[in-house]
Each structure stands twice: as structure tokens, then as C-alpha cells.
Amino acid sequence: MNPSREAEYTEYVQGRLPWLRRIAYRLTQDWQLADDLTQDAITSLYTHWNRARDASSTDAYARSILVRAFLAGRRSAWARHVQLDGDYHEHPAAATDHDAFLDVRAALAALPPRQRATLVLRYCYGLPVDQTAKELGCSEGTVKSQTAKGLTALRRALAPQPARKG
Amino acid sequence: MDDNPVIALLESITDPPEPASRVDIAAARRRGRRRQRLWRAGAPALAVVAVVAAVTVPRLVLSGDTERTAAAGIPTASAPPPVRHPAMPAAAPATFNVLVPYAAFGWLPSGYSEAPNRSNEAGELTSAPTELDLFAGSADGGMIDLAVNAKGACLPPATDSSGKPVSAPADGSAQDCFAGATGVAPDVNGRPALWIEDGRAIAWEYAPDAWASVGAVAVRNAPATDKTRLRGDVAGKRTLPPVTAAQRNLVRRVAVAVKYEQKTPLLFSFKLTGPLPVGWQLQSVTFEDIGGRLLADGLNAGPAVDTSALGLSANTQFYACNYVDGQSSYVTQDGVNWEYRVLDDHIAKNVEMLCSTTKVDGLQVNVYLDMAPEEAGAAPLAGSTALGGAFGVYQKLRLLGPDPANWTTNPLP
Numbered sequence: 001m002n003p004s005r006e007a008e009y010t011e012y013v014q015g016r017l018p019w020l021r022r023i024a025y026r027l028t029q030d031w032q033l034a035d036d037l038t039q040d041a042i043t044s045l046y047t048h049w050n051r052a053r054d055a056s057s058t059d060a061y062a063r064s065i066l067v068r069a070f071l072a073g074r075r076s077a078w079a080r081h082v083q084l085d086g087d088y089h090e091h092p093a094a095a096t097d098h099d100a101f102l103d104v105r106a107a108l109a110a111l112p113p114r115q116r117a118t119l120v121l122r123y124c125y126g127l128p129v130d131q132t133a134k135e136l137g138c139s140e141g142t143v144k145s146q147t148a149k150g151l152t153a154l155r156r157a158l159a160p161q162p163a164r165k166g
Numbered sequence: 167m168d169d170n171p172v173i174a175l176l177e178s179i180t181d182p183p184e185p186a187s188r189v190d191i192a193a194a195r196r197r198g199r200r201r202q203r204l205w206r207a208g209a210p211a212l213a214v215v216a217v218v219a220a221v222t223v224p225r226l227v228l229s230g231d232t233e234r235t236a237a238a239g240i241p242t243a244s245a246p247p248p249v250r251h252p253a254m255p256a257a258a259p260a261t262f263n264v265l266v267p268y269a270a271f272g273w274l275p276s277g278y279s280e281a282p283n284r285s286n287e288a289g290e291l292t293s294a295p296t297e298l299d300l301f302a303g304s305a306d307g308g309m310i311d312l313a314v315n316a317k318g319a320c321l322p323p324a325t326d327s328s329g330k331p332v333s334a335p336a337d338g339s340a341q342d343c344f345a346g347a348t349g350v351a352p353d354v355n356g357r358p359a360l361w362i363e364d365g366r367a368i369a370w371e372y373a374p375d376a377w378a379s380v381g382a383v384a385v386r387n388a389p390a391t392d393k394t395r396l397r398g399d400v401a402g403k404r405t406l407p408p409v410t411a412a413q414r415n416l417v418r419r420v421a422v423a424v425k426y427e428q429k430t431p432l433l434f435s436f437k438l439t440g441p442l443p444v445g446w447q448l449q450s451v452t453f454e455d456i457g458g459r460l461l462a463d464g465l466n467a468g469p470a471v472d473t474s475a476l477g478l479s480a481n482t483q484f485y486a487c488n489y490v491d492g493q494s495s496y497v498t499q500d501g502v503n504w505e506y507r508v509l510d511d512h513i514a515k516n517v518e519m520l521c522s523t524t525k526v527d528g529l530q531v532n533v534y535l536d537m538a539p540e541e542a543g544a545a546p547l548a549g550s551t552a553l554g555g556a557f558g559v560y561q562k563l564r565l566l567g568p569d570p571a572n573w574t575t576n577p578l579p
Contacts, residue, residue, distance in 0.1 A: 007517070039190065
């Protein structure tokens with residue numbers, strides 16, 4: 001990569017790092033894993049920078065790399081690199097319905113990775129089905145089915161549990 | 167409960183305050199560069215590595231080590247010098263002298279060289295305060311990668327009772343130094359060692375708390391569309407053949423011969439005539455090994471908050487400047503024709519870039535200067551202002567021409 005493009009890459013990543021980390025956090029629900037995932041993704045972004053910078057949306061390209069690294073990583077690589085003594089301190093989000101947000105987070109974290117990624121892209125980032133399909137590298141039909149399955153799983157997880165008879 | 171309340175919750179999720187980032191952009195660049203080279207090694211490299219591993223190594227093992235001298239290039243197996251393992255250092259520095267690369271290959275398989283070539287782009291070796299990255303390639307695209315880390319910069323994972331690594335470094339300081347550690351390897355000159363990815367690479371403790379690694383990985387790189395290539399990369403679908411015993415022997419042979427505490431300085435085609443701003447330091451140098459001479463082709467300097475705030479290069483090679491509508495303009499200043507580019511948008515703030523559109527004193531000059539630190543919202547970099555912007559940097563630059571005989575070992579005043 002020539003010096004000019006190296007500089008472009010550095011500037012892009014510097015500028016968009018907070019945004020990429022946020023996406024990674026929403027996918028992993030864990031800041032340590034989010035940083036590992038982001039590190040992995042920006043390394044891949046470097047290797048693809050010539051294409052990324054020329055893409056119609058560099059942001060979409062970068063996000064796609066991140067999401068796919070997440071899906072791939074659930075099977076290997078960074079997902080196994082559990083950091084045992086992180087300095088991270090989780091802070092609760094400011095929310096009007098704290099319990100509901102905690103519940104939906106927990107339910108989201110319990111979904112299979114592809115369903116989770118689909119819901120995050122569609123509803124946390126407002127992507128339409130076709131764009132979600134592009135970023136996940138799958139068909140629109142798969143996005144629709146993963147969305148339906150994910151929402152069903154969330155709905156069940158969040159539904160009030162019937163009291164058990166003693 | 168229908169889907170709408172669930173969707174409403176998803177849409178309005180807010181994240182907790184984010185902790186300080188551990189993400190290392192410079193490391194991503196280094197590792198990305200390394201990965202690119204390995205990709206470029208391509209399918210022929212598999213054959214090269216396999217042949218080297220299957221034929222060359224056993225032959226060399228039988229006939230003794232071959233020792234490479236800096237100026238002599240790659241030895242032939244027909245005249246191997248006597249066995250001489252390099253001395254292992256008693257201690258490693260916590261910070262390397264960026265201007266004098268700390269280590270060097272001591273042995274490479276026949277046909278491999280650190281000199282750049284069109285097949286594998288083996289050039290662009292990197293010297294940084296805590297890491298030295300060296301590459302060697304063959305004309306057919308094979309690649310061997312040596313990374314030497316300063317003391318404490320890259321520590322091994324914990325091991326279980328059988329010696330098998332069980333986790334990444336606990337301090338989080340060296341995230342993927344040993345990401346693929348898979349087991350204990352035979353010692354390297356009496357020092358503990360680990361196999362990486364079943365033997366595609368080896369890592370060893372060359373001095374107390376100081377580790378290095380050698381890999382000879384070539385990835386099958388069949389022609390692919392952008393889409394399939396991207397998908398293959400991020401989905402981990404690139405397939406690697408099983409590691410052979412001969413491959414393990416090869417990386418270990420390279421590791422055993424690595425030379426430490428080297429004294430050969432880098433040579434620079436330019437010199438800054440004014441000081442770096444207070445608090446700034448030299449952060450990394452990329453260089454090439456041409457016939458045993460270590461020729462720097464660029465440096466990065468900056469303060470701790472932005473270690474690549476200043477980028478400088480003056481190369482005998484010429485690259486087309488990267489004109490971007492809305493950011494670039496052509497200007498003539500100080501008698502030089504420049505593409506002058508300013509980045510100032512939602513992604514990058516206050517960055518100036520200069521690229522000479524013709525050679526100046528036989529060199530193409532690039533200057534990159536960041537006026538804002540990496541941390542969003544922080545104050546502008548005072549040092550950048552003190553340098554007088556990108557043109558101010560150029561005015562403090564003394565070019566030494568295209569002949570390395572006239573170059574300097576210290577680019578700083």
C-alpha cells in the first residue's frame with residue numbers, strides 16, 4: 001500500500017473506531033470481545049483497503065467485514081481468546097425501562113450469532129433487508145427467515161413466564 | 167406478545183459507556199501488511215514451501231547449517247559453512263532502538279531473500295520500539311516471516327499441566343501474538359518454544375520475557391472475485407493444507423539461526439533539520455534489505471496519543487499520487503510540484519498530505535501530518551502546529567539524493 005493510502009486507512013479507522021466498537025459491542029455484548037473483534041476486523045479492512053475506499057460506501061464495507069468476522073469468529077479465532085483479567089467495568093445503560101433493556105440484551109446475547117447479527121443490523125442500525133443480506137453475504141430470503149426466527153426467540157424469551165404450580 | 171414491542175426495544179437499545187479502547191491501529195497495519203504478503207505468496211508458494219520443506223531441509227540438516235552473511239545473500243547448499251548457532255542474548259531491551267534493527271535472519275532456505283521482488287513484495291520490513299518485523303520471499307512467491315518482540319511486549323499464554331496453551335496472554339497487551347498457539351515445540355537453542363497453528367509457525371523465548379516467532383505460511387490464493395475473496399477472508403474459508411513435519415523443521419531451522427543484538431543501522435535518504443516537537447518520538451520505520459544494506463523508505467513519528475501523527479518518506483521508487491476530488495489540489499511551492507490534499511470531514515479532521523508529482527533530487531517525497539489526535543474531541547496536536555503544517559515539514563527536510571552512499575543513519579537532527 002503506498003503512503004497515501006496507508007494514511008487514508010489510518011485516518012478512516014481513527015475516525016470510525018468508536019462506531020466500529022459500538023457495532024462490535026452490540027454483536028458480542030462484551031467490551032473485551034468487542035475490542036478483539038474490532039482488532040480482527042480492522043486488520044482485514046487493511047488488507048482490503050483498496051477496495052473498501054473505492055466502495056460506494058466505505059462504512060458499509062467496513063461494517064460488513066466486522067459482521068462477517070463476528071460470524072466467522074464464533075466458530076474460531078478471536079472467540080476462543082478469552083481475556084481473563086480485563087480492566088473493563090460495565091456500566092448500566094441509561095434507559096427508561098431498565099429491566100426491559102437488560103432483558104432484551106440478555107435475550108439478544110442468547111440468540112445464535114447469525115440471528116443476532118441479522119437483528120442488530122436490521123433494527124439497531126435500521127438496514128433494509130437487501131442491505132442486510134449484502135452485509136451478511138446471504139440471500140434476502142435468509143435474512144427474512146433469520147429475522148422471523150430471531151424475533152420469535154426474543155418474543156418467547158421476553159414473554160412473562162407462567163407461574164409453576166407447586 | 168407480538169413482534170412490535172420487541173422491535174421497539176431493539177431499535178431503542180442504548181449501549182453502556184464504552185471503556186478505553188484496546189484496539190491498536192498500528193498493529194492492525196503491521197498484521198494486515200503481513201497477511202497481504204502471505205496471500206500474495208499464492209498457490210505456487212505452497213509448492214515452494216513444500217519442496218523446500220521436503221527436500222531442502224533434510225539435505226541441509228544432514229550437511230549442517232548454512233549461515234547467511236548480510237552481504238552475501240543466500241548461500242547455496244553446495245558450500246555450507248560450519249555449524250554456528252548464534253549466541254542467545256542474556257536479556258532483551260524493553261524498547262528497541264528503531265534506527266538499528268535488533269535482529270536478522272541467520273539462515274534462509276535456498277532461493278529466499280529479504281530483497282523486495284515483484285512476486286512477493288517482500289520489502290517494507292518494519293522496525294518499531296517493541297516489534298521488529300522481517301520478511302523473506304522467494305521469486306515464486308514463498309514467504310517467511312520473522313517477528314521479534316521487545317521484552318514484555320508479547321507474552322505467551324498460560325499452559326495446562328501437559329504444557330498445552332489454554333488462553334491468550336492474561337494482560338491483554340499482546341492480543342494475537344500467540345493467537346494460534348497449539349502446543350509446546352522443541353526448544354530453540356535451549357529456550358522454551360511453542361508451535362503456532364500446529365507448526366506453521368514457531369514462537370520462542372529468545373531472552374527472559376522476550377519472544378520471537380517465525381512463520382512460513384503460504385495461503386492458497388486461487389483467483390477470486392472481490393465478493394468471494396472478501397467472503398473467504400472474513401469467513402475463514404481459506405483452506406490450508408495440513409502441516410507436515412518438514413514444515414515444522416523448516417520454521418524451527420529458521421528460528422534457531424536468528425541473530426540478535428545486531429548493529430547494522432538503517433540508512434535514510436533524508437534528514438530533518440529541525441527538531442521534533444516536544445513529546446514526540448520516532449515510532450516506526452519501514453525499510454528494505456538491499457544486498458545487506460538496510461534502506462529506510464519511510465518513518466512515522468508522533469506523541470503517545472497519536473503515534474503516526476507525522477509520516478515521512480522519500481523514495482527512489484515513484485508512485486502515482488492519489489488525487490481525490492474535493493480534497494486534493496495541485497500546487498507548486500518551494501519549487502516543487504505537489505498534490506496537496508486536506509482531509510477534513512466526518513472521518514478525518516485536520517490532516518494534510520503532500521505528494522510530489524515528480525521526483526525531487528531523485529526522490530519522491532510524501533509528507534503526512536495529522537493535526538488532531540486519535541482520541542475524538544481532544545485538542546489539536548500542538549506539535550503539528552509547531553511544525554508549520556505539511557509544507558513546514560518539507561521545508562525542514564534535507565534530501566540526500568538517490569544514492570545510498572550519501573544517506574544518513576540518523577534522520578533526526
